[in-house]
Amino acid sequence: MAYFSMPLSPLFAVFLEKVNSVADHRKSVKKEEETMIELTGHTLTIEQLKRILLDNEKVSISEKSMEEVHDSRCAVEQIVANRETVYGINTGFGKFSDVIINQKDVENLQLNLIRSHACGIGEPFPEIVSRAMMVLRLNALLKGFSGVRGVLVELLSELINKRIHPVIPQQGSLGASGDLAPLAHLALVLIGEGKVYGESGNVIDSASVFSEKGIRPITLQAKEGLALINGTQAMVAMGIVNYIEAEQLAFDSEWIAAMTMEGLEGIVDAFHPAIHEARGYPQQIDVAKRMRGWLDGSKLITRQGEKRVQDAYSLRCIPQVHGASWQALDYVKEKLEIEMNAATDNPLIFDEGEVVISGGNFHGQPIAFAMDFLKIAVAELANISERRTERLVNPQLNDLPAFLSSEPGLQSGAMIMQYAAASLVSENKTLAHPASVDSIPSSANQEDHVSMGTTASRHAGMMIQNARRVLAIECICSLQAAEYQGVENLSPKLKKKWEKMRHVVPSITEDRVFSEDIEKLNQTLHPLYHNNNFLKKEISIK
Template identity: 35%
Template sequence: MRDGCRTLDEIEAAALGRQSLVLSEQEKRAIEQAHDFLCGAIERRQRIYGVTTGYGPLATTDVDPSQSALLQQNLVYHLCSGVGEPLSHRHVRAMMVARIASLAQGHSGANPLLVERLLAWLDADLVPLVPSRGTVGASGDLTPLAHLARALSGEGKVSLKGGDWIDSATAHRQLGWQPLVLKGKDAISLVNGTSTTAGIAALNTTGAQRAVKLSTLLVLLYAELLEGHREAFHPAIGALRPHPGQQQLHRWLWGLSATSTALIPWQSASAPLADMQHGIEQNRPLPQDAYTLRCAPQALGAAWDVVEQHAQTVRIELAAVTDNPLLFADDDLVLHGGNFFGQQLAFASDHLNNALVQMALYSERRIARITDPLKSKGLPAFMQPRDTGLHSGFMGAQVSATALVAELRSHAMPASIQSIPTNADNQDIVPLGTIAARRVSTSLSQLYDILAIEALVLAQGAELKDTHSLSHASQALYAWVRQYAPSLEQDRPLAEEIASVSAALADPASVAPLMALLASPEA
């Protein structure tokens, strides 16, 4: 595949502008071969959808090859009908990375100059203004990708290096480029694919993977502050219920908790019952904990399974060719089909969204228990140790976490089952995968806000107890949080600190030291 962008992490790095995307010589040859094959088919006046015919239900119209550039331009024009706020900078870059990956397979017929220009846009950090709404994901992401095609042609608005929106023609002049003239199959190769959904889904995958890992670290600190039983993390429990995610969580939690003296240690032999005068002895210590502690491997393990299933779907999609028609130069074939239909990504995104909502709920329940003095094993109400009542600590932040969960639940209706026929019933079923992927992105952002609140609360709890008794992982997590927010000794506004910690948790570079904890031998 590509020299510079093979894994989801590398795709994220390219989308964030932290790594260049480079095509292999094999991919360059494949792009040229497909384009040469297309040019030959056009010269032979072969009937090819979208190249020598109209579009959608108008494909009954044959179009002379001499009208190629106008046909491609009109495709872009009629599809540039997106509405709503623009997609984020990183989402547009991810869309471009995904589109290049598809074109580089050598079955689309796009001009090699088009692919080179897309790579140059990434290197220059030039992104088009792409409205976020207006695609049903059926013939791929026609509408958002059309706005990319328009900008490549020197029209519409673009942003250079994250700056203000300017005319695309102006940006071309600044960079010394001539706008592209799309012809042949250039426009339809650009717009007829799932790349908007796939790009956003790729970023959702890596963000969700980190969210599960961060939740694992938070759960461990939470369990230590509540003096939980380490026994629940024992890998032998997972061995009897061999879901991969649950087993992974057992390994992480068991390994990371090995250095903790705050947890009740596991003993292979249980203590014998005390002598009982009347056959019972009441008010003995509980031998096991509430579910937010005891079921952590099961709850987060199930989420990890969903994230990994989503990741596999995205990996397959990013290695796929998703436009129409498809060119097979070696076999002298042009095949018309439906690889642009984004149902797999739609289903995977909706499934992931459910897991993220549940993770948010789980985090909020941890916050609720640890800030409740009736349940928090001696910790003060809302983590406010001084003049409690005069100061309210994290009371408001806990309410914000609850509100975020309620909002997430209200947006949990699956998008993938909302098919509405369109396009004169040519697109009589549609997957709506882009809506699903965008919703996951929103849910992920709100989940990180909740995890940020939890991180601030637990860091406060770590200070109120003996941090030396905590595991090495929890001590590292505490120190990491303190880089972004000081201890809460008296009430102050927390909005900015929550936002700062949330942004840091979502940034792969910022949390790299925390991610390394789960890659260590002890984990």
């Protein structure tokens, strides 16, 4: 014991400091590894992807998946060595599938494929969608059916973890043979071409970023170009961001509707559990339960016969209508989580290369249907919200000041906000036209039926932005109505919401530029805006 009580020598102290430093580093590395999300090709969930997109979570690759990638690559190299004729490995593409490619030209074939297919047009996808697209493509390749090299999946993983995201134009995909044009722009970056987002949201050449960060682009080999672009990852990436936003939109629609109920002294009996259990839809039952929770303790809600016998449908049928939208959201989530773990390449390699099959897993029809369904669900949340706004501002339908104006006549109040909501609702009805029922032949009729799934996904994104602004308008009106009815009479939960939202949008004491209020509240309700820096560069999905 006497030995340890002696003062440490300077040399030993330095040694101990280094040991502690190494231990701290190992702890840090271990902690980082623990927070990483391991991709296997089979187990990725929307909740995990949210963490990758919003919380800067990094990704890692499972050892077993890497072994499967290696095995499928060996199969491709064996096919090339044996000079077997297999689509996409040593043949042309689409209508050129019968053109045999000389072995010495296999690398050029893949390079030409990426460059020629990178013909996307229009505004780029938001950066968060680009990041999601990379994660989903990596996850698909890790299933081990695509025949790519380990170096390719490692590069994709490195770019994701270093937050180097391709600039990918939104338009140009038919949704089969997958999202060819968008994914070609993603693939361009892997070969050191194309554009990426800078840290401040500016667009820069990928080559300069690679040089700065010491990243080596790859030279695509047999099948790798095709493996990168045959897939549904653009429509799915957009679809997942849509789902995240639509889910929050649906939750927000409930407390906003509850505040409208208070502003209009609505009849709470319509949310009695017996009514909804009698019908049996779980989502309807859940909405009614949440509505009762929001209104618990309110002094403004009424009972049957106190002020009126029944409310209008836009109040009375909130659980039925919102619940139906939740049914659609549940369907969409199920399909997205299947697709985000799906092998959507062509051809697919099975049994260590013994079986190589050309099929059609790249066809986006399941996601096209899901996105069209999502569009309808979102449109209805906006439709019923606008009708509730009308009941808040129309003096013939309530006992509130006309248009919630502080000086009706001199001050127009919320009159034109209802016009704006009606305009957005009408636009959504146009966008809700199903993209999935359309098809147009391509590649000289070799690809004669396509899904238009990416169009459906993009339009769903546009509709969500419109719907959130419709809800923002209802929220502004319901805040004002609650003020006229007496904030002290609100339920405890809704009083907290009222106080929070009043920090964003002040009381309407006189007319002002309400466009600014709508946009501030829209950003407040946006589930991604406050949690992610790159969304602040461009929160609007164009």
